[in-house]
Amino acid sequence: MFLQTTGRHARRRARWWHRWFRSFASADEGMSTAEYAIGTVAAAGFAGVLYMVLTGDSVVSVLRSVIEHAMTVQF
Structure with missing residues (x-):
């Protein structure tokens, strides 16, 4: 079964993606x-x-x- 990438199904998939992304983006704006x-x-x-670790004696x-x-080292 092949996925249709044009026509009505593509637009439906795009709208679904847009709604999903917008729900995450609007949940917390910053x-x-x-x-x-x-x-x-x-x-x-x-x-x-x-700083304390790197400047320690060890x-x-x-x-x-x-x-x-x-x-x-000798070459």
Whole structure:
């Protein structure tokens, strides 16, 4: 069975798709100020944790040893 892509059925499918998409688009038109604030606080918290991890002694010593090993490799 082949799907018709022209005529009445195509227009019906297009209308169905349009109604379905419009129902999702109109349900929430954007983020509110509270959602922006929560997103900003979460991003700042993640950045702070990442900074603490990357500047910690263990990470710095591992990076230093990798760089020193790469500089002393004989070709």
